Amino acid sequence: MRPEFIEESGKWLRALGSEFGFSHEDLYRIELCFAELVTNVVSYSDPQYAGQPMGLHASLEAKRAVLTLFDPAAPFDPFSVAPPPKVDSIEDFRIGGQGVPLIREFSNAHRYERRDGKNKVELVFELEKPISQPQAAKVIRNVDRRHSAKSFGEEKRAGKDRRALGFLSWSQIFHGIPYSALETLVERLTIQTVADELLLLKPGDENDVVLVVLQGSLKIYLDRPGSGECISIDAGGFVGEMSVIDHQPVSAYVVAEAGTRLLVIDSDTFVNEIMLVPGVSKNLLSAFSERMRSSNKVVIQRMRKELEMEFVQRELQYAKSIQEGLLPKEPLFPQEDRLDCCGRMVTAREVGGDFYDIFFLDSQHVFFVIGDVCGKGLPAALFMVRAMAALRAQTGHDGTPADYAAQLITRLNRQLCSYNDALQFLTAFCGILDLGSSTLYYVNAGHNPPAIASGKGEFSLLSEPVNPFIGMIEGLGYRAGQIEFEPGSVLLLYTDGVTEAENNSGGMLGEDRLLSCLNGVRARRSGMLVETVFSAVHDFAEGAAQSDDITVLAISLKE
Amino acid sequence: MEISVEQSKGNVQRIMLDGRLDVPGTQSVEAKFNAAVAGSSKVVVDLGKVPFIASVGLRLLVAGAQAVSKGGGHMVLVSPDEMTRKILKTTGIDQLVKVYDDLDSALASF
Incomplete structure (x- = not known):
């Protein structure tokens, strides 16, 4: 000094x-x-x-x-x-x-x-x-x-003596024990230096030494070495005493960091000599309780993470009910004797990127849309909400229903292209059903072609015309198509979660299977058709987890 | 830190310390102090002008007392201030080395 x-x-x-x-x-x-x-x-x-x-x-x-x-x-x-x-x-x-x-x-x-x-x-x-x-x-x-x-x-x-005593008296085991009581014991023990990071013990190992850390540190991992949660034994601490005392195999991974110096105490010396030194057993007990407390801390941290997870889960449940609340309420138009409609959406996660909507523009015109935002989960759901809000805000209709439908999608594309840093996009099929003239005006923006059937005819895909998807390319113009839609006709819209549903061997349900299962339905009530599609997907998947959102909307004109 | 030594009546070696018995103070008088106690059988260490003493200072005093005692003599302390007296009591030194309030009673003890 x-x-x-x-x-x-x-x-x-x-x-x-x-x-x-x-x-x-x-x-x-x-x-x-x-x-x-x-x-x-x-x-x-x-x-x-x-x-x-x-x-x-x-x-x-x-x-x-x-x-x-x-x-x-x-x-x-x-x-x-x-x-x-x-x-x-x-x-x-x-x-x-x-x-x-x-x-x-x-x-x-x-x-x-x-x-x-x-x-x-x-x-x-x-x-x-x-x-x-x-x-x-x-x-x-x-x-x-x-x-x-x-x-x-x-x-x-x-x-010099006191430095030597100091060197042991700060270790947990020898805390406060006079050096004279230890001097002859310690002389016989070896000091080991770990050059590189080393796995000293693993669960199941037989162990017959107690290691006192003189310098550096040991990390104790409960799950696997290198996992996030570990207990650190720094200079002065020790490990191995439990298996030396009860002869049980080691219960955790013990990793020494590079440069760690250890005092190695063999089990015989530990049990028959060191534990008999007055004060050592008290030190051992206090070390045990300290260790118990710190492993409790690890457990508590784990529980806290689970609780946080639960909290996020609850938030997602709220989000799910908000999203479901945005969809039109079933049954659709129960008072309407000209229309028979049914829609249903089942998301792959709590919230999803699919949506559908249907409402009257005026007494003669019904607007409908089905859409699918790329991706899944929360990001898709946020974009879906934007798209639905933008569509509902489009009111008034000028020009013919065909023009109107085309303009609607053109405007939606322009709106969604701005403020779209995440480069999300969606596909949609929307249309206007003119109840007076029994005509269907529609725009397909990159979406799966819906199935359509007139009267007692077979279902087929409504494929033309096709337009690009919405939200990424600015300034696009969209073309509308039109088709006769006489009473008894059915339009069945769906998202790719239906046709791309997979089974365990990697096969996809596909459009042909969809059409044939629709053609198998005798009474073409909208609710029955939707139900049929969902059970076809369910049966096809053979228990494979649903990987995408699935949405089906059936619209039929009553005879 | 000053140290002075004088022979009092009855062959008593009176060592007067003047200054702080902290680490540097103790170091500066250590050699002279050890020389002054060596070979004496009656030693009075006067702490009247020591405003501060730490354990290094105590060690100096104890080592001196041990040296005198080995030669069959006695060393006593005199006039410590209140705090120094407390320190001597806390360390148990006042049970082993006699402490007097004034020089006369110290001299009378021999």
Whole structure:
């Protein structure tokens, strides 16, 4: 240690004292405790930490001073050291170890904490005389610490012993145990250095050594090495004691990080000698409870993640019910004696990118649409909501229904192209059914061709004309088609979740199967048709998970 | 940190310390202090002008007392201030080395 360092920091404390008007006794106590603390740190810590900066922090309140000393040396709680024994004559008095009792006596409270790789000792002094400055002051100072070759004659030998004791007394097992009780034991044990990251133990392994971490750290993984959740055993900690005591196989993965130094204690020495050293069993028990607490923490973290998951799940459930609420209510037009319509959407996840809509523009014209946003889940659902809102906002109709349908999709494309940084798009089939003239005007924007049947005729695909999909290419014009739609006719719209439904062998349902199953339906009621399509998909999939949203909308003109 | 030594009556070695017995202070007087106690059988260490003592200072005093005691003699302390007295009590040193309030009672003890 450099004498000038303690001197320098002592001067700083005295300057604080005179600036804030400490009483003589208060200043004496503070300076004494600080000097003892620093002396202690310097004499206990490994010389490798010499020269690293220490930090001193003083925090002053009206009637209280809090002094905090940080040092970067190996973990060491000065308050864990037993006080020197009482002796009867001056000859037996052992020099050294008086510092900590002085700190206990002359500070009002003390606390040790290992934090961010530093030892942190906090000393609290209740001041006998309130300080003169009204507002609290906070001062921080970094001090430099170096060992110097020069030291007190008597201290040299003692210092060496105490460093060796320090090296063990900060470990959990040997916490506070006099070095004399361990000296002969420790001499026989080996120290092992792990050069590269190494898997030391894995579940099921037989283990017969206790490893005390002298430097570096061990990581304990419950699930698999390298997984996110692990318990870290840093310098001073130990592993292996459980399997040594109960002879059960190892229950977790233990990985040593590169450069870790371990004191290896064989099971015989551990059980028959070390555990008999007074104080060791208490240390073991407190280490067990600490470890239990930290594994509880890991479990709690896991539970918290699950709860968060549940929360997200609940949010998605809300989103699902909002999305379902946007769709037209079933049954559709129950009071309408000219139309028989039914729609149904089943999403692959909680929310989806499919949609359909149907409403009267006026007493003679019914507008309908079915759409499919690329992708699935929440992003698709947000775009779907945009598309539906934009379509519902289109009111009034100018020109012929064919023009109107074409303009509608042209405008929708323009609207969705703007503010579309995520480059989403959708396919849609929309149309206007003119109930007066029994004519269907429609626009197909990249969507699956719907199935159509007139009267008692077979279902076929309504394929022409075809237009590009909506939302990515600006300035497109869309062409409408028209077809006679006399009473008894049925239009069945669907999304690709129907025709691209897969079975377990990778086959797809396809348009032909769809048409033949529709043609198998005798009474072409819309509800029956929709039901038929869903059960065809269900039967075809043979239990394979639904991978896409499935939507079907059937519109028929009553005879 | 100053140290001065004088022979009092009855062959008592009186060592007067003047200054702080902190790390640098102790270091600066260590050699002279050890030399002053060496070979003496009656030593009075006067702490009347020591406003501060840390454990390094205590070690100096204890080592001195041990050296005197080994030679069959006695070392006593005199006039510590209130805080220093408390420190001697906390460390148990006041049970092993006699502490007096004034020089006369210290001298009378031999």
